[in-house]
Amino acid sequence: MRAWSAAAAIGLAAGCTALGFWQAPTRAAGAEPAYTGVVEGYYGAPWPEEDAVQLLQFLRRHGMNTFVYAPKDDPYQRADWNLLYPPAQLASLRRLVQAAAALHIQFIYSISPGLTITYSRPADRAALIHKLDQLLRLGVSTVMLSFDDVYRGLDAADRARYGGDMAYAQADLAAYVLARERRAHPSFRLLFTPTVYRGVADNPYWDSLRRHLPPGVPVIWTGPATLAGTITAAQAEQVERWLGHPLIIWDNYPVNDYTYILDKRPRLFLGPLTGRDPKLPRVVAGYLFNPMQQARASEIALWTGAEYLAHPGTYRPQAAWDAAVRGIGGRAAQALAAFARYNATYYHDNTPPAWLTREVQSFWRQPAQEVGAQSALARTFREMRGLDTALAKLPDPRLYREIRPWSAVLALQGEAGSFAISVVAAARRLGPAAAEDAAYKAAWRKLSALVRQVDACKESVAGGAIPAFLHQVLAKVPVPAGITPNDAAQPSPT
Template sequence: MSSPFTERGVIEGFYGEPWTHEERLRLVAELGRLGMNRYVYAPKDDPYHRKRWRESYPEPEGARLAELVAASHAAGVELVYALHPGLDMVHTDDADHAALARKARELHALGIRRFALLFDDIDEGLPDARDRERYGEGVAGAGRAHGASCSRFEAEVLAPLGIGGRLLMVPTHYAGSDPTPYRDGLVETLAEGIGVFWTGDDIVVGEVTEDHVRRAIASFGGHPLVLWDNFPVNDFDRSRAFLGPLLGRAAGLARAGLAGIVANPMVEFEPSRFALHTVAAWAADPDAYEPSAAAEAALHAVAGADAEVLRPLVAAASSWPPSAPQHPALAAEVDAAFADGGRLGERLEAMLAELGALAGLEPSTPLRAALRPWADAAPATAHVVRAALGHVRGEVPADAVEAAWEAARTARYGLARDVARGAAERALGRALPDRVRPEGDPAAAAAAGD
């Protein structure tokens, strides 16, 4: 069965250190093997993509980009280059349009045949008085300006190059499923056929439904809609790793009109591959997708011989959305232990031992090296749980429980990695419900029963 989606792939669109050239080459090869067909190049911290969008790529960077385009083509993957002029483009300034055209022609000479224009994560409204005079005040004026610039780019640059008709864009109001004044302005000037990226009903979402898609398409005037899925991205919380399967995407999104999905991954390339394998499985056949089976296949495909070594860490970091418990099975065992007077059952003992054994994971492969910080953090969770249960049994003083938590908390706030934090918070809150905690300490919420 062929996929119901025209666009299936990855968008490198996170904030933080961009992936290396070698990682991108590996990515496009893997996307091809997985049946994915798009790689959208949009790293926020590539200066020539965003802050210095008018400037040409220096020779070394340009050569690498050309190599990446060729590798993508060989893998059956289309590289979509995203330019982000939204920070400071003056939409009524012919010089800025000329700069955009010049940059696109230079990229075309490197082999790029498809483009996107991005206007996300910028101030609402139009800062330049000339733009406001032509397009109007407020967010509606910004929408008109963005649509007009996209339409002009399509007509004056892409069509003469012979690659018209397939432009994509990211609006400033990229999240949410209902009309806004910005979207109303955008559709007034956005040429027919230009596709729109959309992140769902919010920026990072637990679910995407057919109703969300239908409403979003209507709010964008019927333009083709591609889901920019902020999964498994972690640039908003670098202490987290999201290693589990894609969850909460309804099977009927294509039938509701969605043209495709591109997943925005983590800053860490290697760990992102677990989730991306499951995105590929979902995009190939949403009706047949089974998250646990996809996760198991991804574990073996990505970790290989290390699958069993890494299984406990993957299980501890498989929740989605970010607000969900990181390790529901561990949390359930912790609750059962408290209900049993603090006694560790066999399963809980085994889980804590597995987390403790992750310390000192030998960084002998790129995946192991990337996961090492989380592996080293895992024993802290186990230590807090053990101390909290020991206190309930009368074997561990309250100060020792607090010390275990403080050590883990301080490390986490210092950008150490966070593994099954919810289980540790839960245990601490149950063991010491009356302790006063520092402002911002997550265990305070657990102690309060939140």
């Protein structure tokens, strides 16, 4: 059962309209979500305008209806929330709002004042309204008031008014914004991203939101974790009851910003959406995917997400992914599919692809006379070396430019892997004499140099399987006579 029945909605409307708080429920029980689409909510610079417009077109083609503008590194969205957009940035934002309107896509602007705002301070409230009015003049009618990743406590003025209750302070500001903007703009709508936006356990923060956030304001939730491997309908329904507000899923897939920030080994996530309950879209008010910093490459995963939202009961991840690769890859679809195989591991399972692990294990089990160019691993390395050239034929040149750092790494790893196999073959052929063989010594030096190049690459592919294999080779084959420690590649950090 959904928390917001029609009878409850009527009762709340009667009690809250006069205060300016009421927002009608976003959807009827069991209907499709009112908000489906993308939240550009990663840590990083906003997409180029051309990419954002293409994403809007993508949403329209795939039956989704919502775009939330929320890139954390737009200073006017977060760090400098209280400053008006300068003319050039405002003009670009206006064009994006107009493009969304022309495509019948709901454009939602997320503003994140929590890093510096004093919630009860009149001047800060006035600055927030002034900023929102600038956006509303562009044609924005829905705003997401966001407090995700706010770790500072309340200052003295706010503690005097709200005690230590952060949720109360945020909800009170939301009530002020909603009442103030509704008077001037009757169509104004508000969404709310809480500081506690994940988990499946009631808590004091949610209890305060339940009591203080204006009724009918949808609340964002990322699932049982920030990066959720699975999300069920039962979890969403329970969380919605605890929050006492309609729930919008902010699904952090295929976002990859944390791979830049945490381990500084950027990764692409090109696999299909998995682990989502078929019933989930029908029990929430909205479902938004948070994409990668790479807008064009994100379309592979987003295509599968759109299929899931359109047909959750019959969604098949592999079939949806196959269709996405064909639709996006065009004449280079086969190359794109192969490339995606090396870039499909997700945050909660960064182990190398099982098929690649099997090929490496099989290689080491092969007899000495069978370690050459015909092994499955050797064929994989040849594929890796050739993918970059094949991907250059993608219909969308901007997609190729987005993924090229990773395809270049694959090409280098393929070259190093192929050469490593030849070194293993030479070592087995020469036996103990390898250590004194001049040609072997030259090959070993070249391999060590290639491994150092591979280790210097910051982009990660295939769960680090190939660098690990290369270091295995250096550890297993004889070290030539006269080699100093400086000549040898150091163990890979991955």
